[in-house]
Amino acid sequence: MNNGAAVVPVERVLDLFHGVRLTPTQRRIAHCLVQHATAAAYLSAAEVAELAQVSQPSVTRFAMALGFDGYPALRRRLRELNNTSTAEHAENELQRAVQAERENLARLTEQLTDREPITAAGALLAASRPLPVVGLRAAAPLAAYFAYFAAKVHPDVRVLDDGGSLLTDRLEQAGAAGASALLAFLLPRYPRETLDALGEARAAGLRIVAITDSPVSPATEYADIVLPAAVGAHLVFDLHTAPMALAMVVLQAICDAMPAETQRRLEAFESSAARRQLFLG
Missing domain, CATH: 3.40.50.10490 (Glucose-6-phosphate isomerase like protein; domain 1)
Known part of the structure; x- marks a missing residue:
């Protein structure tokens, strides 16, 4: 449900994992970031580890598996997605919901x-x-x-x-x-x-x-x-x-x-x- 706050589109977070083979522990972290996409942009590695119930080094290794230097770089990317999302929110919430479905179908097409x-x-x-x-x-x-x-x-x-x-x-x-x-x-x-x-x-x-x-x-x-x-x-x-x-x-x-x-x-x-x-x- 949209409450007016900027929301990181889930599909953009999923793009970070596209084509990357993840271990079961890394899939747990990825799933946690998808579920908490907006909040994760402002969480520390320790806080993400607690949410995903994994170790803090696992979060660092996960970020590096995605091609980042470490978790801070991944967090900066999540914040960039957040800022981009804010700029695109000129439409009303119903239009955004339908537009998101168009994007989901476009991803499926690809x-x-x-x-x-x-x-x-x-x-x-x-x-x-x-x-x-x-x-x-x-x-x-x-x-x-x-x-x-x-x-x-x-x-x-x-x-x-x-x-x-x-x-x-x-x-x-x-x-x-x-x-x-x-x-x-x-x-x-x-x-x-x-x-x-x-x-x-x-x-x-x-x-x-x-x-x-x-x-x-x-x-x-x-x-x-x-x-x-x-x-x-x-x-x-x-x-x-x-x-x-x-x-x-x-x-x-x-x-x-x-x-x-x-x-x-x-x-x-x-x-x-x-x-x-x-x-x-």
């Missing part, structure tokens, strides 16, 4: 220049019969949206949007039925149950494709393929424009991985829809 991760994800998910799709809390609508369309080309899509022991039951059932991979949506505030489920799925031998908000999200600890798409955080509740677009890109990759079956199933659906007069147009 990311898709490398098609290999998407192609690999499509092949993994297309081959899994059944195909479990995990999405809890805020991610549940995205999982349902993806699954609605995926069911038109994949013979057995199973949405897992309930937590607790039932989620584990359904994961085990999918594995017993032959599932080899799953698609997970993990969005802030990162439900613990989703991460527990991903850990169980990984232990059971399932390959995991994760659509998440950041390359340093907790999904990276479990997923074989991480597909990031930034979440808009300028309003009271998050905007999921880019993750929804990415979900449809992944579905396209699934279709591309099994073109003959996709065509056959789509033609069968259209024939059934025409016979039942499902649609007006």
